[in-house]
Amino acid sequence: TPIERIRNFSIIAHIDHGKSTLADRLIQVTGALSAREMTSQVLDSMELEKERGITIKAQTVRLSYTAKDGLTYELNLMDTPGHVDFAYEVSRSLAACEGSLLVVDASQGVEAQTLANVYQAIDANHEIVPILNKIDLPAAEPERVKQQIEDVIGLDTSDAVEISAKTGLNIEGVLEALVTRLPAPKGNANAPLKALLVDSWYDQYLGVVILVRIKDGRLKRGQKIRMMSTGAVHAVEQVGVFTPKMLPMDDLGPGEIGFITAAIKTVADCNVGDTITDDRTPAAEALPGFKPSIPVVWCGLYPIDADDFEKLRDSLAKLRLNDASFHYEPETSAALGFGFRCGFLGLLHLEIIQERLSREFDLDLIATAPSVVYHVFKTNGEMQELHNPVDMPDGSVIDHIEEPWIKATIMVPDDYLGSVLSLCTERRGQQVDLTYVGNRAMVVYRIPLNEIVFDFYDRLKSVSRGYASFDYTLDGYAESDLVRISILVNGDLVDALSFIAHRAAAETRGRQICGRLKDLIPKQLFKIAIQAAIGSRVVARETISALSKDVTAKCYGGDITRKRKLLEKQKEGKKRMRQFGKVEIPQSAFLAALKMD
Ligand code: GDP
Ligand code: MG
Numbered sequence: 001t002p003i004e005r006i007r008n009f010s011i012i013a014h015i016d017h018g019k020s021t022l023a024d025r026l027i028q029v030t031g032a033l034s035a036r037e038m039t040s041q042v043l044d045s046m047e048l049e050k051e052r053g054i055t056i057k058a059q060t061v062r063l064s065y066t067a068k069d070g071l072t073y074e075l076n077l078m079d080t081p082g083h084v085d086f087a088y089e090v091s092r093s094l095a096a097c098e099g100s101l102l103v104v105d106a107s108q109g110v111e112a113q114t115l116a117n118v119y120q121a122i123d124a125n126h127e128i129v130p131i132l133n134k135i136d137l138p139a140a141e142p143e144r145v146k147q148q149i150e151d152v153i154g155l156d157t158s159d160a161v162e163i164s165a166k167t168g169l170n171i172e173g174v175l176e177a178l179v180t181r182l183p184a185p186k187g188n189a190n191a192p193l194k195a196l197l198v199d200s201w202y203d204q205y206l207g208v209v210i211l212v213r214i215k216d217g218r219l220k221r222g223q224k225i226r227m228m229s230t231g232a233v234h235a236v237e238q239v240g241v242f243t244p245k246m247l248p249m250d251d252l253g254p255g256e257i258g259f260i261t262a263a264i265k266t267v268a269d270c271n272v273g274d275t276i277t278d279d280r281t282p283a284a285e286a287l288p289g290f291k292p293s294i295p296v297v298w299c300g301l302y303p304i305d306a307d308d309f310e311k312l313r314d315s316l317a318k319l320r321l322n323d324a325s326f327h328y329e330p331e332t333s334a335a336l337g338f339g340f341r342c343g344f345l346g347l348l349h350l351e352i353i354q355e356r357l358s359r360e361f362d363l364d365l366i367a368t369a370p371s372v373v374y375h376v377f378k379t380n381g382e383m384q385e386l387h388n389p390v391d392m393p394d395g396s397v398i399d400h401i402e403e404p405w406i407k408a409t410i411m412v413p414d415d416y417l418g419s420v421l422s423l424c425t426e427r428r429g430q431q432v433d434l435t436y437v438g439n440r441a442m443v444v445y446r447i448p449l450n451e452i453v454f455d456f457y458d459r460l461k462s463v464s465r466g467y468a469s470f471d472y473t474l475d476g477y478a479e480s481d482l483v484r485i486s487i488l489v490n491g492d493l494v495d496a497l498s499f500i501a502h503r504a505a506a507e508t509r510g511r512q513i514c515g516r517l518k519d520l521i522p523k524q525l526f527k528i529a530i531q532a533a534i535g536s537r538v539v540a541r542e543t544i545s546a547l548s549k550d551v552t553a554k555c556y557g558g559d560i561t562r563k564r565k566l567l568e569k570q571k572e573g574k575k576r577m578r579q580f581g582k583v584e585i586p587q588s589a590f591l592a593a594l595k596m597d
Helices: 019-029 047-052 084-095 112-123 142-153 171-181 306-322 347-360 414-426 456-463 503-520 551-555 560-575 588-594
Strands: 006-013 060-066 072-078 099-105 127-133 194-203 207-216 224-227 233-235 238-242 246-249 257-261 275-278 297-303 327-333 337-344 365-367 374-378 383-386 398-413 430-437 440-448 469-480 482-489 499-502 528-534 537-544 577-580 583-586
Touching: 006 019, 006 084, 006 112, 006 171, 019 060, 019 072, 019 099, 019 127, 019 171, 060 171, 060 238, 060 257, 072 171, 084 112, 084 194, 099 112, 099 142, 099 171, 112 127, 112 142, 112 398, 112 469, 127 142, 127 171, 142 430, 194 306, 297 306, 297 327, 297 347, 306 327, 306 337, 306 347, 337 347, 347 365, 398 414, 414 440, 414 456, 456 469, 482 503, 499 503, 503 528, 503 537, 503 583, 503 588
Parallel strands: 006 072, 006 099, 099 127
Antiparallel strands: 060 072, 194 207, 194 275, 207 257, 224 233, 224 275, 238 246, 238 257, 297 337, 297 365, 327 337, 374 383, 374 398, 398 440, 398 469, 430 440, 482 499, 482 528, 528 537, 577 583
16 A cells, blocks of 8 residues: 555544444455454453453554545554553553544543543644444533533544444544545665554464564564564564454555564564664664653562463463563572562552463462562662562661552543542542532542552542543652551461552551451361551451361261262362461462551
């Protein structure tokens, strides 16, 4: 395709405003898949994404569209995730495109992530086409929502496209807008190859697959390519595009988005944001890369079965290839043995990685209490970045501790404003701003990150009956009165359950966790004491009473098969437990114990 007839675009939206439905509809209308191949939400291909109904990995698809001007255009759609935890993936996808479709639910209006995403698109110099979706709904108010987009974002909506992605109404209007309103990419086919490494993942059959956006030059089968950041050289084996099926091609030219494979075995060779060039005639300088992502939540991941350590290491390397925003490093725990300290963009991100490890790699894991990154300033003038509460130095060498803060933007209907404000206050929030957009309040708060990582999002949804939307950006560090709470089970310190909290809330949290653990740890043949301590001072205590009889006793020695079944079941249960001194703690206790309510 000549470069003037290529259009590269993303779809950005607040969650549930219809991004995936529109993407599916575009694929269907342009005939990229037959009706039989068209399963619902084609782009959300990961099993996990389907179950949770969210888009995690950015996906891409090439569409062919013959426009009203009679010419056939190549449209490259990059899907982006909508949840706040995945803003990093959004920024990468945007860097590979020239324009965005901004989808807004006409019955809901502008939400917190509409704003966050549109600001990212503006930063990426995108041409933005507003799309009002769900106009089939009786509650749709396209005129009011257009006015809102103009007032809040400042985008001209006189050419906004009104559609129903669900019924398929006016999808052609979207395709025409793409062709007539988005700019074609720019690039020089005769210059040395410069391709942006947008994404990469591990495929069981093909090995490492790399998603590229060609800026200059051509990328062909058999070509020797060089990764500019590492100097690694590879021979290209396959070149192709997603339709969304993988379709092999001879080459890719300027402006195009596609994939390559090159028998790459070392995952470390594929840094997202890197520039790929030709080995014999390399480009003089690399493309501007991506800002590195900064993990904000860390936790330890340990195999339940110590023999799985190597498998875990291998699986983490593959996941990291698939998700550059995920970080990890080896660590050891007195209680849990060898494992990894892992960094995430948020709690949802953590949960998803953990679930992928168990589903795709068949690993049984224990996750320790998630922690944000604290800055510990010592009396000797040093600053220590604390990723793990266990590493907190002795109080006598600490001058002060700083914790990370965020600036949260919350949009909520007036009726629920009161409960949202009290939730923010409860979480040590400081109000920065309160304005109105129609009958919706837009509140800006500064809140310590520690207060939101566990369950803020869930709580916000429940106090607002699902009507509040939320987005945040990191907003520096500030000094705080923080203490470490240690948990002792039967007198033994369980390092994996230590956590850091504000002094004012520490005792309450300690009591809460002891209470939870009491319910979560099964009774054993002896009494078990559960204690929470700040330094050497015990602030809470619970006791689990001893199990009265042998479990098999209730079978009255009669039914031998029943007895065996019971023992089997016990063994099964054991697999998900870890031994701490004499006590076994089930894996579920770790995360559950630490959720606040
Ligand atoms: P995403 O989170 O932005 O990807 O949103 P989805 O595409 O998953 O859509 C969220 C929900 O809205 C789904 O239940 C869709 O069926 C529904 N939906 C999407 N577009 C429309 C539309 O035009 N009209 C109506 N009535 N529902 C829609
Ligand atoms: Mg979606």
